[in-house]
Amino acid sequence: MPILLGLFFFISGASIASFLCNLSTRLSKNEQVSRGRSHCDHCGKNLSWYELIPIISYLFLRGRCHSCRKKIDVSYTLTECILGILFALSGLVWHQSIYATLPEPQAWLMLAFWLVNASLFTLISYHDYRHFLILDRFVAAGTILNLVLLALLYQIQMLTYIAAGGLNALFIGLIVLATKGKGMGEGDIKLAFLIGLVTGFPHNFTALFLGFVSGACIGVILIISKKKTSKDIIPFGPFLSFGAVTTLLFGEQILAWYLRSFIIF
Numbered sequence: 001m002p003i004l005l006g007l008f009f010f011i012s013g014a015s016i017a018s019f020l021c022n023l024s025t026r027l028s029k030n031e032q033v034s035r036g037r038s039h040c041d042h043c044g045k046n047l048s049w050y051e052l053i054p055i056i057s058y059l060f061l062r063g064r065c066h067s068c069r070k071k072i073d074v075s076y077t078l079t080e081c082i083l084g085i086l087f088a089l090s091g092l093v094w095h096q097s098i099y100a101t102l103p104e105p106q107a108w109l110m111l112a113f114w115l116v117n118a119s120l121f122t123l124i125s126y127h128d129y130r131h132f133l134i135l136d137r138f139v140a141a142g143t144i145l146n147l148v149l150l151a152l153l154y155q156i157q158m159l160t161y162i163a164a165g166g167l168n169a170l171f172i173g174l175i176v177l178a179t180k181g182k183g184m185g186e187g188d189i190k191l192a193f194l195i196g197l198v199t200g201f202p203h204n205f206t207a208l209f210l211g212f213v214s215g216a217c218i219g220v221i222l223i224i225s226k227k228k229t230s231k232d233i234i235p236f237g238p239f240l241s242f243g244a245v246t247t248l249l250f251g252e253q254i255l256a257w258y259l260r261s262f263i264i265f
């Protein structure tokens with residue numbers, strides 16, 4: 001049963017990721033989102049139905065376009081895998097810990113809240129990775145959607161979530177001021193607000209902490225392996241987003257582990 005449930009969520013996540021990557025690419029080229037078939041980035045040939053199946057089509061075509069044989073960008077397929085895994089994890093954790101404990105409407109709302117945010121942060125990260133830009137309209141739409149979900153989930157208590165967002169924005173804002181905008185910018189401040197909003201106090205700090213630690217680790221690895229130099233811009237959105245989705249699913253465990261290991265000996 002858990003395997004089937006995980007598989008169902010994985011396929012749903014991978015399919016949604018396929019749509020989100022397409023949305024990001026079209027927005028970056030100012031193409032209309034609803035018009036036209038998906039096509040190859042190199043030769044412009046419309047893709048047939050079997051070239052649109054997430055992950056499988058990439059493996060089937062061995063990573064190359066069917067007509068021009070040029071390489072298909074692997075970040076597309078990786079994003080489908082990542083959101084597939086996030087959906088599967090969300091579904092399994094939800095089934096194990098939330099479904100049995102929360103009353104009916106609340107439990108389903110929590111699942112929606114997790115899946116919406118897994119999709120949202122994947123979209124923001126993919127766009128930032130490809131185009132070095134955290135799009136305001138993604139963050140704004142995500143903020144509005146989350147305000148509605150939080151109001152339904154927590155009613156008046158949602159104010160503490162807004163305050164946690166404010167704390168995060170203040171924290172990143174001070175870093176931007178201190179570093180005069182080198183490395184992090186205005187987009188990161190808005191994203192930090194969104195992350196605090198969805199994770200709430202004290203997990204807003206857990207999420208930022210994970211974002212900084214993962215960013216520093218990958219940054220050092222990229223510099224040591226000479227893939228980047230310390231002067232290159234490394235988009236920070238994906239790391240902040242990683243912190244957010246990990247905290248949403250496992251925040252309690254991570255915070256408990258951290259306090260046990262480093263604060264109370």
Ligand SMILES: [Zn+2]
Pocket residue numbers: 040041042043044045065066067068069070
């Ligand atoms: Zn092609």
